Amino acid sequence: MLKEFKEFIARGNVMDLAVGVIIGAAFTAIVKSLVSNLINPLIGIFLGKIDLSNLVFSIGSAHFRYGSFLNEVINFLIIAFVVFLMVKGINKVMPKKEEEAVKEGPSKEEEYLGQIVELLKKQDK
Known part of the structure; x- marks a missing residue:
């Protein structure tokens, strides 16, 4: 059981999630500080x-x-705005899978399936 637990913890997904939660908590603290120490005083100037x-x-x-x-x-x-900017940046850097598939043309499996369909159509005639 301990061995299984070690394998579970060592998986990339669990470690990535743990890092994400820790960074998210730290980021939340930074944003709260930004709001309470910089933005609220600016808004407070206008509201008195x-x-x-x-x-x-x-x-x-x-x-x-x-x-x-x-x-x-x-x-x-x-x-939400910072997450939006991050996702937008990641999407700009990473190519879209659909565009790659269009550029490469049909895969071998798709070619074989097409040939099988053609053979079946010929047999039905």
Whole structure:
């Protein structure tokens, strides 16, 4: 059982996933710092407040802390934009498989299947 566990952990997919999670956590911390230390003060200049997380409105005894929600929305938008840029960059660097297949022409298997279809059509006539 220990041997199987070692093999499972040593697989590339598990290691890649672990690295991705660690980098993602570190990246999230960087984005939160960016939002709270740079973007929120800029927004706060226009709103007259420095900390968006303190923005609250009340209806009766209920308090709605929309400032914290705005912080999280800003965090999400920044992360989503960076991921978009990364995917766009990766797509630009990596060739599309469909284009490669069109350039190469039919594979050997496709040629053989075509020949088989032609032979079957001749037999039916």
